[in-house]
Amino acid sequence: MDMEAIAALAAQQGDVLHRRQLRSLGADRWRVRNQVTAGRWSTRGRHTVATTNGAIGALGERWTAVFECGAGAAIDGVTALVHAGLTGFDAGRRPTVSLPGHYHRPEVPQVDIRGIASRRAGELLEGLPRVRPDVALIRAAEWAASDRQAALLLVMTAQQRLVRVEELPALVAEMKPHWRRAFIATVVGDVARGVQALGELDFARLCERYRIPPPSLQVVRELPGGRAVRDAHWDNGLGVEIDGVQHHLGLGPVDDALRQNALLIGGDSTLRLPVLGLRLHEAELMAQVREAYWLFERRATRAG
Known part of the structure; x- marks a missing residue:
């Protein structure tokens, strides 16, 4: 069991690893069980093991959400925006994960799983499986609890320069959100036009x-x-x-x-x-x- 490699990978992933990753580093289920029994590690679901017995941070929770949701899962919506640097918005404790329609949607406690028809070309970023900010923003606005929350997300993300606002109207037209499509298009137009937002x-x-x-x-x-x-x-x-x-x-x-x-x-x-x-x-x-x-x-x- 390569403990040095395990520690290095865990440090990149918020102190959590997938059991498959552990097996590739020589930690089979028996060795994992021994570490858990000794109180050095802890399990965080069916697929996730933490190399600590204490609390894990936001990064570890996001990796755990992806691991537990399985193949095709990626951090999306508000959680992807916060990961990209959005501040001042209370995203809550439940990570949002999207899954394309052809993947099985498991029941994972404390994870907000959203089904999408399919992935857009180039929407996923390297490292933690996550959706790029502009696509995540449109989905976050669509999934928001209210028009007010959707508008707040659109404006805050634009203000903090996390997306290219001039490209958002075309992206909305391409993505065609199922919910509040007209409202999102209107607010995005306001944000993109800035000074002449309302003639x-x-x-x-x-x-x-x-x-x-x-x-x-x-x-x-x-x-x-x-x-x-x-x-x-x-x-x-x-x-x-x-x-x-x-x-x-x-x-x-x-x-x-x-x-x-x-x-x-x-x-x-x-x-x-x-x-x-x-x-x-x-x-x-x-x-x-x-x-x-x-x-x-x-x-x-x-x-x-």
Whole structure:
């Protein structure tokens, strides 16, 4: 039994090995049993053995999930995104594993097994069997518990530069998600377009739908520090800024704060409408716009 080779391989796989790997290194089932009985190793399922008797980390849990799910299994969805570096999203403790339809889907405790029709060419990466981030992102959005969670995943992954956002619309069109296809395509388009995520004409149509008088679009305001362009503006002083994804990146929030503060000091007021907010809570946000419009209209009338 080559203990040095076993230790080296276990270190690469989060302290776990498949029984098949152990056999290739001279550790048959009897030697494995002796190590487990002595308390040096522990079993983690039918196929997985840990070279420790204590807890294993996230990497070991992912390898265990793949080993226990069998041939064709790969880490996918949110777990693949977290493995690729996604931060700030609570992925939970259950690794997500995908299996193509022609493979048997076993019952594995504490593993979220998802069936897929087939693997895309080149979707698997070397090392831990896992799906590349862009494909994993589309599947994660499809498998999300809600539209809100799907949108959050799409935006966070784009913000953290884990995928090439300009390539996502074509990928969605090719993959054709079964669930929330239109919603994913819309949000991906918003993310990819960034600044013009929701066109001003789209907002004008929303105003018409919610019985709000039409605003002036792309209005230039002169400020002490230069000019500011507002996406929509009414003569009563109310304005609207439609925030695409780029407003939450880098120095975007600082620039927005400077511009909005200058407008406020100059006597204007601006409502900020995140594009994703309009996708998820259109009725509530447009109701606020309508309420604000009539509030400002009453003030303007009294002042006149």
